[in-house]
Amino acid sequence: MVPRAQMANDALWSPVVRGLVPYTPGEQPRLSGLVKLNTNENPYPPSPRVIDAITAAAQQGLQLYPDPESTALRQAIGTYHGLDAACIFPGNGSDEVLAHAFFAFFQQTQPLLVPDVTYSFYRVYCQLYGIRAQLVPLDASLQIHVADYAARPAGGVVIANPNAPTGTALPLAEIESLLSSQPDTVVLVDEAYVDFGAQSAMALIPSHPNLLVVHTLSKSRSLAGLRVGFAAGQPHLIDALVRVKNSFNSYPLDRLAVAGAVAAYEDVAYFEQTRHAVMQSRDALTLELWRLGFEVLPSAANFVFARHPAHDGAALAARLREHGVLVRHFAQPRIDPYLRITIGTPTQCEALMRALKHSLSFGAAQK
Numbered sequence: 627m628v629p630r631a632q633m634a635n636d637a638l639w640s641p642v643v644r645g646l647v648p649y650t651p652g653e654q655p656r657l658s659g660l661v662k663l664n665t666n667e668n669p670y671p672p673s674p675r676v677i678d679a680i681t682a683a684a685q686q687g688l689q690l691y692p693d694p695e696s697t698a699l700r701q702a703i704g705t706y707h708g709l710d711a712a713c714i715f716p717g718n719g720s721d722e723v724l725a726h727a728f729f730a731f732f733q734q735t736q737p738l739l740v741p742d743v744t745y746s747f748y749r750v751y752c753q754l755y756g757i758r759a760q761l762v763p764l765d766a767s768l769q770i771h772v773a774d775y776a777a778r779p780a781g782g783v784v785i786a787n788p789n790a791p792t793g794t795a796l797p798l799a800e801i802e803s804l805l806s807s808q809p810d811t812v813v814l815v816d817e818a819y820v821d822f823g824a825q826s827a828m829a830l831i832p833s834h835p836n837l838l839v840v841h842t843l844s845k846s847r848s849l850a851g852l853r854v855g856f857a858a859g860q861p862h863l864i865d866a867l868v869r870v871k872n873s874f875n876s877y878p879l880d881r882l883a884v885a886g887a888v889a890a891y892e893d894v895a896y897f898e899q900t901r902h903a904v905m906q907s908r909d910a911l912t913l914e915l916w917r918l919g920f921e922v923l924p925s926a927a928n929f930v931f932a933r934h935p936a937h938d939g940a941a942l943a944a945r946l947r948e949h950g951v952l953v954r955h956f957a958q959p960r961i962d963p964y965l966r967i968t969i970g971t972p973t974q975c976e977a978l979m980r981a982l983k984h985s986l987s988f989g990a991a992q993k
């Protein structure tokens with residue numbers, strides 16, 4: 627490193643960057659052999675048709691820029707969801723799509739309504755873009771209470787359904803009432819986990835001009851490494867996102883990503899098979915956690931959110947890591963006792979159970 631004489635590390639930073647508290651992603655260990663149940667990836671690889679499509683795409687045209695509109699992908703996603711391609715806005719992971727949506731819709735005089743416990747990236751985007759957020763507490767059972775979002779002035783609403791990191795889902799009727807209670811502001815529903823057992827709000831798009839639904843291919847389509855997500859909504863919302871995108875990066879999706887993502891939507895059988903395998907493992911794991919004395923929130927996602935009445939969450943996560951199993955713990959008010967455990971393959975779930983049994987007996991009543 628070049629020595630910087632007498633200059634503070636942040637001396638050249640803008641005030642905004644000095645004030646940022648960036649999102650902390652879950653650990654991506656360099657060590658192999660760990661059972662990785664901490665970042666909600668799919669335990670199964672993507673469809674073989676995805677690999678074939680990426681291989682074919684790599685063999686021609688990489689010297690050329692990709693299609694800036696990702697037309698083929700918009701069509702494939704639109705066809706799958708019964709929407710016009712003009713209703714689909716793809717991006718480099720749904721995190722990028724979310725960032726553009728926050729920029730496009732939520733920089734308003736009224737505050738953005740956000741649950742107090744949810745995907746922590748939402749508050750990072752608020753800080754980055756100077757958006758005022760008003761936190762709306764989950765109820766005592768850690769559920770979103772839709773009536774709390776009605777009839778208060780809002781410059782937007784963002785929720786995750788199923789919510790993260792709790793995993794609980796709202797029924798469609800509640801999403802509809804949320805949309806009707808805030809007709810003059812964009813309601814963003816982040817459905818990153820919807821394919822694992824919740825009801826999607828996609829069907830409400832034609833009747834609700836203020837609805838933006840965001841999906842990712844990172845979870846239910848096993849493509850976290852490819853970085854693809856999208857927003858769906860009426861074309862007037864999509865147009866705003868396109869304006870932001872074209873003021874930032876015209877080519878967010880490369881040729882390989884588009885080819886792989888299109889193939890993922892074409893292999894419906896593989897998608898159905900893998901998501902059902904994950905749901906089955908989740909339900910089996912929930913039963914086993916109950917037997918060990920855990921309280922488990924009802925999950926419609928590919929993870930469970932669980933706490934043990936006799937054990938501290940952080941200590942338990944640390945013990946599990948010593949046994950080679952990574953889970954996620956959030957040192958945050960209200961959810962500090964909980965562990966968020968990604969659903970693995972049956973073999974990974976067994977390894978988790980073995981590690982849990984050791985960890986619980988070691989630290990009995992350590993709380």
Ligand SMILES: *Cc1c(COP(=O)(O)O)cnc(C)c1O
Pocket residue numbers: 666718719720721722745786790816818841842843844850853854855
């Ligand atoms: C995983 C996740 C995302 C991010 O997905 P990417 O497409 O990988 O960026 C967005 N929202 C929620 C709630 C998530 O859990």
